[in-house]
Amino acid sequence: MDNRPENKPDSAQLHLVLISLHGLIRGQNLELGRDADTGGQILYVVELLRALAADPRVGRVDLLTRRIHDSNVADDYARQDETLPDLPKAHIIRFPAGPDEYLPKEALWPYLDGFSDHAMEYLRQQSPSLIHSHYADAGYVGMRLALQLGVPLVHTGHSLGRSKRQSLLASGESERTLEKKYRLSQRIRVEEEILATASLIITSTQDEIDRQYGMYDWANAERMRVIPPGVNVSRFEPGPQPSPPISTELRRFLRAPQKPPILALSRPDERKNIAGLIHAYGQNPDLQARANLVIVAGTREDIRDMTAGPRRVLTEILLLIDRYDLYGRAAYPRHHRPEDVPDLYRWAAGLGGVFINPALTEPFGLTLIEAAACGLPILATENGGPKDIIANCQNGVLIDPLSTEEIGEKLLSMLSDKTIWQSYAKNGIAGVRRYYSWQTHVDHYLTALDELPHAVPQQQESIPTGKRITADRLLFLGARLLDPAPIPEQQEELVALLHRQRRKMAFGLVSFRPLHELLTLLKQRRMNVPDILITRGGTQIHYGASLSRDQGWSRHIGVDWQGDRVYDLLAETPGVQIVGRSGQGFYAVHGFIHDNAEFAGLAALNDQLRNNDIPGRLIALNPQEFLVVPQRASFGFAIRYVADRHDIALNHILVIGSAYADLDLLGGNILAAQVGGEKDLQQHEDIYQSQASGLPGAMEAITHYDFLSNNAAI
Known part of the structure; x- marks a missing residue:
């Protein structure tokens, strides 16, 4: 499928919109390693924001993320608009999504429609050139925004649900546990839809295309490009670093701090396989004699206060160190700052150490190119992106993460051969600057965007004479509520209500039926034609008794x-x-x-x-x-289009449907109700469940929301 719009704007006018929803995102002092959601992806998107905004070919870059009001995190994450002081073209824009508090990414799914509606209200005023989403949750939002705006969708997966499920099942997790913990079925369905919708999928490695996206039914390699992430080579560079501040903390753990360190740096995540590394080191006495083990696994105050996953990993680290009696030979500091990271790499390189990523699978491996840029040879898992890094840079070796014996032997071999060590160190420095600088990434990125047909600016059609809605709120009913024929008294009550409130509230019907069938139904029910009719599953919008068709909507959905x-x-x-x-x-x-x-x-x-x-x-x-x-057609998209055209706030719209309505009709920032107490729809805490059926259920919902009151909290 090629759903990409036509025409291409001058690249100097590019307004790029990045979306990354979870984790803690701000323009500086990133809290990397704080939890499982604040890792490499966060660094990636912020560095991408910076690199794109620094390029003269780009006019503006917005990074959309979630707004968080939570006493447990910094106030920075509650700012609505953060402009990077050194890059005026770079903006971090935050919108609410669900509760105010910080949430793990698995808990965000019910709130994505609301985030999308907030973002859409902002982007309608911005005319972006394209949407670039990061990870599945942002991909869901990106699809909605791209289809409504009529612009291309670019997507970077970072990690994929099918691959994650496969590796976790192999590690002994049950399908039921995975579903409850990670909501993988929903994530995988969304990832398939993203692959069908996106104009361009950006991957970090060819392995990601072949092995990970290859597990998906709707993957199309022709719309994928390998563009590895970059590294800030001015920050990560080789140089003497005999005693950085972090080394004082490490010396507290080590009896012989002058020994070469085996450095591992990652989040405390089971998939990072830190336990496997400790087993490899603990089972190899020669390796222990040769080198120290340094494990930097995020930051912590009290392990008991951490969430279950990190708590389990860190507890296992302590137990294994005790099991192998590695005291004095293993360091596992509680804290490190972002500015300590390049110092760690240079400190390890200065002592003749190595960097290791023993993860079960690694989509790319940002820490690998950071370490390489500082002159530190690497050992890395053979599963995933590190294959490309080592092939390009010739700066280390691959390991089987499940073979502790192999890990120990390869570590000892690299640490013992100075000639090989120096060759890997030199190759890594040169290779990163050739293949993995951010300028290289941006050059390839903008070239890939230039190959995409871009959006034709959506023309704002004039509303037919006399058809502009002047009411400040809008009630939509699903036409199924008129089937079977309502009790006359119930219908009369609704009709009388609509007549009384006609200056305050406009009325619309939505239906899967074609227009002529809906008109026949209205005639049978002796009802007047409402202000708005959305028919044929959201493909047509008509206004009033004259049935004027919205030509702008038809043109919008007709693309491709x-x-x-x-x-x-x-x-x-x-x-x-x-x-x-x-x-x-x-x-x-x-x-x-x-x-x-x-x-x-x-x-x-x-x-x-x-x-x-x-x-x-x-x-x-x-x-x-x-x-x-068409892809762009749905009840939910049509209603949002109408709201924008007639300047009606989404929270001034009430949609009352049945269990057969499409899902995006009910949800987001539109007030919504489902009648009859049926449970077929995906449950959402913001959708009111009327217990009555038919029109009485609709009246119940209107009363529940106090929809017609001047003081209604809408």
């Missing part, structure tokens, strides 16, 4: 729509029946499953669309019916 190809594919699909072309909507193809034995299922049909590079959204109407519509 391939209705004829969709029709032909469905016509050839076993078990599917479709009406003639004249009976289809211009932006929707309606299909029926007439033979369940022959039909392979909607998931398989969705795969066919993706495999044939047909951009589209498949919507199940019921067990026997479905629609295929």
Whole structure:
């Protein structure tokens, strides 16, 4: 699929929008290693922000992240807009997403629609050139923003759910535990959608494309580019560092601090395999005689106060050091500052030490190129990105992270051969400057963007005469609430309410039906045509009794729509029946499953669309019916478009649907209710569950939100 818009702006006018949601992000003094979410990805996106903003070809760069009000973290993370003082083109913009407090990334999923709505309100005023999302949670938001704005989506995965599930299952975790802990099924579904939507996937290594993205059904190598992250070579550079401040802390642990150190630097995460390294060192007396072991695993005050994962890792480190009686030979400091990191590398290099990354798998390995830039030879896991780093730089060796014997032997060999050590040190310094500087990254990045067709600026169509909504709030009902026929008294109550409040509140209906069928239903129910009709699954917007169609919406969703190809594919699909072309909507193809034995299922049909590079959204109407519509079309997107066009705040819109409504209709910053107490929809704490069915359930929701009160908290 190629869903990329056409035309290309002058690169000097590029306004790039990066999204990275979890962890603690600020422009300086990053708290790397504080927890599992504040690691290499955080450094990557902030350094990318800086490098892009420093390039004269870029006009502005925004990094969108989550706003956090929490006494346990610095006030910096509550600032709405942070402009980097040395780079006026670089901005960190923060939006709320769920509770005020700091949350782990696995807990953010229910709040992403709200974040997206806040970001959309901001970006409508900015006219960005593209969206670049980082990790699956930001990818979900990035898809919504890119489809609504009509701009390309660029995505960097950093790590992938299928790969993570595979490695954790291999380590003995149960599927049930993984699902509860990491919500991997949801993450993997989102990653597949990102692959189908994005115009460009940026990876750090070819191995990431071949082995990790190769596990995904909708991966397309033609839209992937290997652009390794950079390292700040002015900060990470070789040089004499005999006694940096951090060395004082390390000497507290070591009887012979002059010995070469084996340095490991990572978050306290099970996947980093720090325990495997300690086993390798503890089982090799010759290695212990030759070198000290230095483990820098984040920062901590009291291990007992840490979350379960880091607490478990750090406890195991202490137990293994005790088991092998490594006191005096192993250092494991409680604290280090970001400015200590390059000092650590230079200190280790000055003593003839080595750097090791023994992770079970490593998507890239930023610490490896940092160490190499400082002249420190490396040993690294053979699983993932380190293969590319060592192939490019020729500055170390790969290890099997599961073989403690091999790890010990290769460490001892490198530490014992001065000629090899010096060659690796020299090669690493030169290799990083050739392959892994941020300027090299930006050059390749902007070249890749230049190859993308960019967005045509969306023309703001004039609203048809007399059709601008002047009310300050908007009520949408799912048309299914009129099926079956409401009790007359209930319908009369609703109609009377709409009439009384017509100056304050506009009224709309949403339906999967085509327009003519919805009009027939309204006639049968003896109801007037409402102010807004959104029909055919969000593909058409009409206003008032004159049924003026919103041409701007039609043009927006029509980009890259391939209705004829969709029709032909469905016509050839076993078990599917479709009406003639004249009976289809211009932006929707309606299909029926007439033979369940022959039909392979909607998931398989969705795969066919993706495999044939047909951009589209498949919507199940019921067990026997479905629609295929453009990617940019949905009820939720259409309602947000209407809100923007008529200057209605999202929290002044109430949408009342049934369990059959598409998910993005209910959620985000729009007030929402689901009638009948049905539980088919993904549960969301912000969606009110009316216990009554039909129109009484709608009236219950209006009362719950106090929607018509001048003092309503909306």
